[in-house]
Amino acid sequence: MRREWIALTALLSIYIFSTSCSTESNTDKAQYRIDSLVSVMTLEEKVGQLNFPVGDLFNTGPTVRTAESARFDEQIRAGKITGLFNVHGAAYTARLQKIAVEESRLGIPLLFGADVIHGFKTVMPLPLAEAASWDLQAIEQSARVAAIESTAAGINFNFAPMVDISRDPRWGRISEGAGEDPYLGSLVAAARVRGFQGQSLADANSMAACVKHFAAYGAPFGGRDYNTVDMSLLSLHETYLPPYKAAVEAGSATVMTSFNELNGVPATANKYLLQEVLRKQWGFQGMVVSDWQSIGEMLEHGYVADSIQAGKLAIEAGTDMDMMADIYLKKIPDMVRNKQLKVEVLDEAVKRVLKLKMDLGLFDNPYQYSDVEREKKDIRSEDNLKAAHDIAKKSIVLLKNENALLPLKKDLKKIALIGPLANNKEDMNGSWSFFGEAQHPISILEGLQSKVSSTTKITYAQGCNLYDNSTALFNEAVAAAKQADVVIMALGESAPMNGEGASRSDINLPGVQQALLEAIHQTGKPIVVLLLNGRPLTLQWMDLNIPAIVETWTLGSQAGLAVADVVFGDYNPSGKLPVTFPRTVGQIPVFYNHKHTGRAYQGEHEKESLKDRVYRSRYRDVPNSPLYPFGYGLSYSTFEYSNLQVSAAKLKKSESLEVSIEVTNTSAVDGEEVVQLYLRDKVASVTRPVKELKDFQKVLIKAGEKKTLTFTLDINDLSFYNADLKWVAEPGQFEVMVGGNSQETLNTLFELIE
Numbered sequence: 001m002r003r004e005w006i007a008l009t010a011l012l013s014i015y016i017f018s019t020s021c022s023t024e025s026n027t028d029k030a031q032y033r034i035d036s037l038v039s040v041m042t043l044e045e046k047v048g049q050l051n052f053p054v055g056d057l058f059n060t061g062p063t064v065r066t067a068e069s070a071r072f073d074e075q076i077r078a079g080k081i082t083g084l085f086n087v088h089g090a091a092y093t094a095r096l097q098k099i100a101v102e103e104s105r106l107g108i109p110l111l112f113g114a115d116v117i118h119g120f121k122t123v124m125p126l127p128l129a130e131a132a133s134w135d136l137q138a139i140e141q142s143a144r145v146a147a148i149e150s151t152a153a154g155i156n157f158n159f160a161p162m163v164d165i166s167r168d169p170r171w172g173r174i175s176e177g178a179g180e181d182p183y184l185g186s187l188v189a190a191a192r193v194r195g196f197q198g199q200s201l202a203d204a205n206s207m208a209a210c211v212k213h214f215a216a217y218g219a220p221f222g223g224r225d226y227n228t229v230d231m232s233l234l235s236l237h238e239t240y241l242p243p244y245k246a247a248v249e250a251g252s253a254t255v256m257t258s259f260n261e262l263n264g265v266p267a268t269a270n271k272y273l274l275q276e277v278l279r280k281q282w283g284f285q286g287m288v289v290s291d292w293q294s295i296g297e298m299l300e301h302g303y304v305a306d307s308i309q310a311g312k313l314a315i316e317a318g319t320d321m322d323m324m325a326d327i328y329l330k331k332i333p334d335m336v337r338n339k340q341l342k343v344e345v346l347d348e349a350v351k352r353v354l355k356l357k358m359d360l361g362l363f364d365n366p367y368q369y370s371d372v373e374r375e376k377k378d379i380r381s382e383d384n385l386k387a388a389h390d391i392a393k394k395s396i397v398l399l400k401n402e403n404a405l406l407p408l409k410k411d412l413k414k415i416a417l418i419g420p421l422a423n424n425k426e427d428m429n430g431s432w433s434f435f436g437e438a439q440h441p442i443s444i445l446e447g448l449q450s451k452v453s454s455t456t457k458i459t460y461a462q463g464c465n466l467y468d469n470s471t472a473l474f475n476e477a478v479a480a481a482k483q484a485d486v487v488i489m490a491l492g493e494s495a496p497m498n499g500e501g502a503s504r505s506d507i508n509l510p511g512v513q514q515a516l517l518e519a520i521h522q523t524g525k526p527i528v529v530l531l532l533n534g535r536p537l538t539l540q541w542m543d544l545n546i547p548a549i550v551e552t553w554t555l556g557s558q559a560g561l562a563v564a565d566v567v568f569g570d571y572n573p574s575g576k577l578p579v580t581f582p583r584t585v586g587q588i589p590v591f592y593n594h595k596h597t598g599r600a601y602q603g604e605h606e607k608e609s610l611k612d613r614v615y616r617s618r619y620r621d622v623p624n625s626p627l628y629p630f631g632y633g634l635s636y637s638t639f640e641y642s643n644l645q646v647s648a649a650k651l652k653k654s655e656s657l658e659v660s661i662e663v664t665n666t667s668a669v670d671g672e673e674v675v676q677l678y679l680r681d682k683v684a685s686v687t688r689p690v691k692e693l694k695d696f697q698k699v700l701i702k703a704g705e706k707k708t709l710t711f712t713l714d715i716n717d718l719s720f721y722n723a724d725l726k727w728v729a730e731p732g733q734f735e736v737m738v739g740g741n742s743q744e745t746l747n748t749l750f751e752l753i754e
């Protein structure tokens with residue numbers, strides 16, 4: 001029997017080889033190779049190609065590892081798994097690949113997957129932080145570096161980018177995305193796909209991107225991870241779907257379904273999402289993988305009665321690959337034999353998996369991703385660390401800088417550095433950073449020390465722990481503060497406080513950090529707060545009382561250097577918030593592109609009697625406005641906006657409109673500004689948001705220089721999904737707003753005519 005198999009494999013290889021030498025187009029050839037392979041596969045081999053278990057290095061979800069799933073060698077040899085994820089290492093992956101290619105009957109190579117969310121061993125800033133750079137080139141470069149490093153260690157399939165829009169900072173996974181805005185989110189999603197996949201998927205340093213989590217995973221009720229999602233199709237198309245679409249258009253090879261149900265149907269079996277939207281409307285031809293056990297979890301959702309039904313509905317909807325549920329492997333062969341599932345449905349899924357492997361070049365060169373030499377050379381190379389440093393400093397957002405307390409002079413006599421994150425390396429890597437090593441990152445203390453003059457003394461005091469209620473370390477910190485010219489405090493969240501399963505009902509500083517801050521404030525010393533966190537926090541007290549606040553997020557390997565650049569003015573901060581910071585948790589969801597309502601209240605009704613104000617859409621105890629709006633961020637430069645012009649008062653649908661603005665750097669330092677353009681469609685057949693970001697430019701403006709920037713708007717920028725979900729532009733008045741954040745803009749009007 002075994003010999004027959006081997007003979008068959010040999011024949012097949014010759015066949016495959018000969019077809020690759022023919023004159024047919026590459027696509028036809030690939031399809032031919034795939035069809036030939038599928039035609040000789042047993043049912044068990046077919047489901048093996050759809051079965052994707054976690055490897056044995058680390059876990060990113062709940063599982064009880066059975067004896068069977070630990071025997072990877074045997075499973076690989078038997079063709080029962082398509083690949084493994086969360087494994088890495090050139091030598092290790094090569095060993096497993098060899099079993100697949102040389103010892104399994106059909107020699108089909110393995111995929112090696114991983115969550116390379118923000119860098120591999122060179123850890124990049126959290127994705128939310130990177131989005132704050134509004135620098136698409138730097139974001140693409142960061143993803144490229146991640147691909148170069150992880151592919152050298154065997155990984156060819158990356159479970160990223162995560163592009164879920166979120167308007168809820170309680171949700172811990174907001175840190176993994178690009179924030180709240182569909183336009184910025186779409187550009188970032190596409191940049192990341194380009195970075196991961198490089199020039200061609202078949203290149204040895206390109207890995208397949210996997211846009212996730214499809215769809216609307218970022219909108220769970222209450223910000224609680226995995227919770228129910230229920231929203232109108234308009235919201236879905238207008239706000240949540242655009243980044244997935246952009247990633248697909250950028251060529252993402254794969255898509256991952258989400259854990260949540262959407263309007264009553266779990267995403268993993270959601271035909272509307274997977275067939276109507278993804279394949280039909282967007283023309284996606286790649287492979288769809290479930291999320292971790294999400295096929296099996298449909299039982300818990302109460303959507304299916306048993307795992308047979310779960311498998312059937314998932315594969316029929318278009319979920320090709322089963323991550324961790326074992327349902328396709330165990331149930332589908334009998335389902336096909338019993339005519340519960342058409343073999344054609346199974347074959348389609350298998351073909352998409354084989355196509356992915358072929359596109360990755362695995363059939364031609366199965367070991368190209370497992371390169372011990374490249375692994376030594378490419379990982380944490382000087383260039384990669386430089387790229388990490390570059391994007392880290394660009395990700396920092398200056399939230400407050402009263403009386404230009406920052407930048408600090410490098411020759412101050414005494415600096416007190418206080419806080420649980422001040423002398424901390426491990427948490428600099430952030431959540432979703434399984435490959436980054438705890439000892440690698442440059443701490444804030446190390447970063448600051450590397451910049452100050454030889455006569456400057458930095459006294460470090462931890463002050464408190466991140467979570468507990470002990471104030472035992474307060475006195476030492478207060479004493480250090482009293483001695484100092486300036487106090488720098490590094491406060492925020494530890495790495496595991498955000499990311500998957502890390503929702504919070506309260507988004508204040510955890511533990512006794514707020515009390516520590518107040519105790520240090522009592523000393524009367526000037527304080528600079530460095531925030532380290534993966535989500536917006538509520539900072540009302542801090543904003544009222546602390547002169548300088550710097551949002552440094554979680555910046556990865558080069559965190560300390562990037563922070564020190566900003567603190568001492570070697571880099572002029574240029575980041576802008578990709579997400580709104582609420583005043584209180586009770587305002588959530590608070591986001592910039594909300595609707596107007598019929599009873600809006602934006603402060604302009606202040607003159608009305610209290611009685612009239614009652615009947616406005618407002619809180620009694622807090623303004624409607626956020627603490628820091630979307631798009632907000634200061635610089636050591638100051639910018640003045642003037643002379644907003646549109647090229648025409650009226651615009652035909654076939655025409656485009658030029659919008660120009662003058663931006664002057666009124667300070668004595670060169671600086672970069674993210675000039676943002678928002679639009680409001682004043683009256684439409686479905687109500688439109690008060691503003692929507694449509695374009696931006698990040699520009700360097702020299703001290704004293706005035707620059708004129710021009711934006712071009714066309715019909716696409718003026719269009720929206722109407723009640724029939726058609727993408728239309730309707731004639732009428734539009735307001736165009738340009739400024740340095742979503743709240744402070746210059747405004748003018750134009751009209752769209754037929």
Ligand code: BGC
Nearest residue numbers: 060061115159212291292500
């Ligand atoms: C997460 C995915 C991740 C997968 C594999 C799941 O729990 O939701 O984002 O890719 O685990 O690690």
